[in-house]
Amino acid sequence: MAYSPEDLKHRFESDTVGRALALVGERWSLLILRECLFGVRRYGEFARNLSIPRPTLSARLKTLVEAGLLDRVPYEPDRHEYRLTQMGRELFPAIVTLMQWGDRYLADPDGPPILFRHKGCGQISESYVACRNCGGDIDYHTVTPEPGPSFGNG
Template identity: 60%
Template sequence: MAAEHELRHRFTAESVGRSLEALGERWTLLILREAFFGVRRYAQFARNLGIPRPTLSARLKSLVELEVLDRVVYATDPDRFEYRLTTAGKAIFPALVVLMHWGDDHLPPPDGPPLILRHHPCGEPVSPYLACRHCAEEVTTANVTPEPGPGYRGG
């Protein structure tokens, strides 16, 4: 019971829940996947995803409000817009790569992964690896401990 009490702070303003509330809907993640691979225009998103247009409009609006995408006027047509990833949007890329690899490993398609990311500097396929910035050791559930951070307001 004491250990349970010590971990209660994990649920105060819980970051995973807040992130999923903002970004965790299926279409939102697929829109971001397309944006990471160069899609910028509304019609391209609609065509690539087969998404209902009202849903696409709502999700794009939400991503702009969250400052994950910027809505920018087309250079060639001031009445049309394109969507570009912001710094906050680009920061989501590692999470999508991990989700992609998790799906390939644990929900594998019969013919293998449909997409492989190749790392330009070394030429090898990307294999996600979470490491500590300070010591470069791999981060796992066995070597981290959740503790209250500066935003903790519980008791």
């Protein structure tokens, strides 16, 4: 059964995309998370790699720690590093998908700056969204939105 936009009008009241963007959608937060996914952990490395103003970096790191995406872990007396939590690591597919979209439409003429080599097969890899049940591609044309368990709980 297909649902019209009017049938799904309550989707905005409990919109998890909006909630996720409120948490990680700000430019610096997403770039900090990208750096973490590529192994950066220390404040100075973030500041250097991102050329981010230090007050902004401090505020974003604090927000990401409070939200449960990063842990602040001591590594020397009075020094800390930031490690991704499970919640933070699970953003990897979303960040890679966004990166691949940028590579496709916004890359330099020479191509993308980063490629992923799959450890399992040794080949340069591209990720894609697939159905966990049948393995088929999930894209704009292959799914139909329908109300979920919290539909209308706004």
